[in-house]
Amino acid sequence: MNTTPFDLPAEDRELSPHTGFTRAHWEAVADGLLGAAWRWATPEGALLDLPGRPSGSGVRSDGLEGYARTFLSAGFRVAGAQGKDPHGWLERYAGGLAAGTRTPGRDDAESWPLILDHHIQGQPMVESASVALGLSLTRPWLWDRLDGDVQDRAEKWLRGAITHTPAPNNWYLFPFMVASFLESVGRSDGATTRAIQRALELMETWYEGDGWYRDGDGRAFDHYNGWALHLYPMLHAHLTGDSALSERVGPRLREHLESFSLLFGGDGAPIHFGRSLTYRFAASAAVGIGAVTGHTPLSPGASRRLISGNLRYFLDRGGVTDEGLLSLGWHGPHDATLQYYSGPASPYWASKGFVALLAGEDDPLWTATEEAAPSEGPDRVLALPAPGLLVQSTQADGIVRLHNHGSDHVRPFEGESASDEDALYSHQAYSTHTGPTSKANPADNHLSVECGGVGSVRRRIHPLGAGQGDGWGWAASWHRPVFASGPPMVPGLRVESVTVARGAYELRVHRVVGAPHGARVTLTGWATDALHSELVGLHGWDRRDEVRAPQGTAYEPWVRVPRLAADVEGTAVFVALAALGAEQPNTPLADAVADVALLDRELTVRWADGARTVVGFEPPHVQHG
Known part of the structure; x- marks a missing residue:
């Protein structure tokens, strides 16, 4: 149906079966x-x-x-x-x-x-x-x-x-x-x-x-x-x-x-x-x-x-x-x-x-x-090592997700300041069906370290690698958390992040290094009220809730954001599974993974279908099979 004030020709569904446009x-x-x-x-x-x-x-x-x-x-x-x-x-x-x-x-x-x-x-x-x-x-x-x-x-x-x-x-x-x-x-x-x-x-x-x-x-x-x-x-x-x-x-x-x-x-x-x-x-x-x-x-x-x-x-x-x-x-x-x-x-x-x-x-x-x-077409995962991006698409709902491990909006001559955070670059993931929340609301798809009650933002992104196999792919990066009040950075504090995409699943792995006593870490998922967004903690997380973003996004006037939280001190690894889809899946998201084990700086995730994903940290690498 023509919803514009323009006079448009009749659709041609024979020549253009998908759009009708000529x-x-x-x-x-x-x-x-x-x-x-x-x-x-x-x-x-x-x-x-x-x-x-x-x-x-x-x-x-x-x-x-x-x-x-x-x-x-x-x-x-x-x-x-x-x-x-x-x-x-x-x-x-x-x-x-x-x-x-x-x-x-x-x-x-x-x-x-x-x-x-x-x-x-x-x-x-x-x-x-x-x-x-x-x-x-x-x-x-x-x-x-x-x-x-x-x-x-x-x-x-x-x-x-x-x-x-x-x-x-x-x-x-x-x-x-x-x-x-x-x-x-x-x-x-x-x-x-x-x-x-x-x-x-x-x-x-x-x-x-x-x-x-x-x-x-x-x-x-x-x-x-x-x-x-x-x-x-x-x-x-x-x-x-x-x-x-x-x-x-x-x-x-x-x-x-x-x-x-x-x-x-x-x-x-x-x-x-x-x-x-x-x-x-x-x-x-x-x-x-x-x-x-x-x-x-x-x-x-x-x-x-x-x-x-x-x-x-x-x-x-x-x-x-x-x-x-x-x-x-x-x-x-x-x-x-x-x-x-x-x-x-x-x-x-x-x-x-x-x-x-x-x-x-x-x-x-x-x-x-x-x-x-x-x-x-069929579900796809595409890793782009040069820009540090990971693309994930699912045929069932037509949603495309972009996991960002290499693109920021910090010019080389600029310092990192939380006041200059740009939600259109700094978040961990973006899609064709959701938009980032406003600065006044909780950030979606964001790993935040809280020190003294002040949450961090992600500014300069340092890519650590990306790769792919048959039906899966990964990308990794690290950043120094930046704070809006108090010291702009905590000495020695850094976050290493790895995303593994497989089908509609997003395995999100974060290693927090150098967290001071009393620190807290949170992770959020996709911001939406119209679609199904889920975030499940697999390792390290001990709290789970949902926060609201009343200012909504470019897609919806009001949205919910799933959130995980945990206390952190020193070095710790946190693992979560996220998903975004048009409808709630028949199988609960938590049932997609059978077991998670962390040993000698290497994380092993056994999937319910028998597949295994191994994430190493020094240097970052991923194996799947």
Whole structure:
């Protein structure tokens, strides 16, 4: 059922048995979003001042963001239709470009803000990449028809991205895209060459393996891999015909999609992990550009199942308001999903999902029969040693879980502070069907050491390894507990964590080292009230209860969280079994394990079906059979 205010075509369940969506649905959604957003444009169309709370960059920057990010939708829409523009979108963006660059920096109705260093007035640099990409995509029908003085003004404004300093992460791809466009229209020089080379050099240092890039010099692995770090270089190579770059980054995209394609639930939901989640169906951008360029392990039917399932997931769950606008949140509005830089137009980075429209209407992406998504196949466990992630999916309920043993949001030059804890990275596990609880509520999927009544948080994550076998896998890490009051750290205190995934079971093993007298340790499970969440202590735990999180999550307005607790001093090992599912299983979770034994720093778990898992600590290793 169409739950959006847009007029969508009839579903085609023969061609698309899983979603009913076709290429025509994608075009209709793009047109609907554009029409709704343009109702908030300034008289000459330079700014789209969408309603809502302003970002930390201010309303003028937010207005530019509205122009630039919707321009991405229009660019993919028109370019994919070989210049056909029945709604006249490009005429509007041409007018806005001329007005916005006429007197940039002025405080009037139309002028765009200047692009300065990221720490001064940085957000316009982000938007310059969208403007440049929109111009690249529509060059024959927009840029080539502009007056020369408008082209010169646009170049001058765009060059601000090249002459100023980006943030030390994926932001280096913004001047990269600006330089890519300028060189494509014959306006290259040493500065554009350096901007491209610098970004590509950094990309090499950030590539960790398994198809995953670090977002900067730290260890942040998240959705920015798909909608930035893979997308921009591939688009540059595709649009400019840079075959050498395509041969370098294309195989990485293919490898990325081997794992990332599993991070979409059976209902189309992307994994709820990392920042900027309000970009929603931009999560499918990597799948789309893989299909467009051929650098993908997925069949066309599986690719369309992922992108259309992802788009429909949010359309069916309130991601679009009654006015046709993308809201700030997840399903609908949700403050905890947002960051300080989120403004009314921020969700329109979802426009990157429309990259799939660059595949023409006769492309197999749109003509092949839709196939099942990877998470709709047999139960899978996939270990990713490079980023330190463990992926677990179950066919019966379509739930995908991500166990995090390697991705944090602490930059290398930063200290660890509990006040900077980010629940979208710091927890032990995430899924396609649950979200983390708010800071004001008990944390889900979290191991906390309490000293003096103050609970710890997990900040910098140190991966210790990952691996897999037939139907099972593991990942391990360690961290220093950080406290919000009193001493920020306890000398000698550390926590080593191992997750072993098998079917729907999650064996969670933690070794606490150096706990002071009077300390307490707690472990929580999945936060939900609609699904079945269970957490059973197998070794070391002596208390079990359930806590409430009244602020809920991005999925539910009110949730429960199972919890285990025990006193701890010195070094101790704690073992638990967790499970998340659509329904309560027929067999009690506690009956899944027959015996647990700890001997000589090695833990042996005998499962009820006869299998045995051995977890060693020095160094961490796991055996299963």
